[in-house]
Amino acid sequence: MTLSSAITYTITVGAGGAGTIGGGSGSGSSGVNSSISGTGLSTITATGGGGGGGGASGTAGLTGGSGGGGNTSGSGAGGARTASPVQGFNGSAGNSGASTSGGGGGAGEAGGTDGGGAGGDGLASSITGTSVTRGGGAAGAQNTGGGGSGGGGNAGASGTANTGGGGGGDPTGAGGGNGGKGVVILRIPQGTEFPTTLTVGTASSTATHIIFTFNDSGTIGWS
Numbered sequence: 001m002t003l004s005s006a007i008t009y010t011i012t013v014g015a016g017g018a019g020t021i022g023g024g025s026g027s028g029s030s031g032v033n034s035s036i037s038g039t040g041l042s043t044i045t046a047t048g049g050g051g052g053g054g055g056a057s058g059t060a061g062l063t064g065g066s067g068g069g070g071n072t073s074g075s076g077a078g079g080a081r082t083a084s085p086v087q088g089f090n091g092s093a094g095n096s097g098a099s100t101s102g103g104g105g106g107a108g109e110a111g112g113t114d115g116g117g118a119g120g121d122g123l124a125s126s127i128t129g130t131s132v133t134r135g136g137g138a139a140g141a142q143n144t145g146g147g148g149s150g151g152g153g154n155a156g157a158s159g160t161a162n163t164g165g166g167g168g169g170d171p172t173g174a175g176g177g178n179g180g181k182g183v184v185i186l187r188i189p190q191g192t193e194f195p196t197t198l199t200v201g202t203a204s205s206t207a208t209h210i211i212f213t214f215n216d217s218g219t220i221g222w223s
Contacts, residue, residue, distance in 0.1 A: 017030045028051035053094060077093050120136070134183070161180045
């Protein structure tokens with residue numbers, strides 16, 4: 001994309017959704033959108049992931065950029081991906097017979113692709129100069145996608161902050177983990193004027209680019 005001078009661009013980093021409290025009947029909350037916006041720029045939005053199905057109600061996973069996994073009890077359905085353009089995959093349904101919560105969809109594949117309640121894998125990006133996998137889905141009873149996993153009476157672990165990783169669910173009702181908040185990363189070619197406004201974001205360099213990483217909401221602009 002092309003950014004213009006004399007405009008300050010707003011970077012919004014969305015928070016991860018909260019997991020369910022142990023034994024609670026409500027669904028986990030969905031993640032909050034991350035975005036880049038400014039005058040003359042069509043806002044670019046990464047849609048937050050859907051929350052997982054609730055404690056003992058057999059509720060379905062919620063919809064989002066990737067869908068949340070369904071609850072074990074009553075085999076709650078997996079949540080659907082709803083972002084346009086497509087940003088992730090559907091969550092999988094819970095399995096009451098196997099006492100397995102559904103896996104949340106990831107940026108790279110649907111929940112349950114790797115079996116059981118596995119979260120969908122994330123996608124690797126080298127925008128920072130190093131390959132990092134982000135956007136992994138939360139697992140039910142196991143984890144392959146970047147979120148935490150829960151089992152054996154333990155609450156699900158929380159997803160890693162600033163990767164968009166999902167929190168894990170626990171089929172025994174001890175509670176689900178929280179989702180990891182998002183991250184916004186921009187890069188410009190070496191030799192481009194350094195921004196005159198940069199709040200919260202941090203700058204780093206490779207041989208070819210300057211990279212700006214926002215772990216929290218901030219601004220960037222050129223005068």
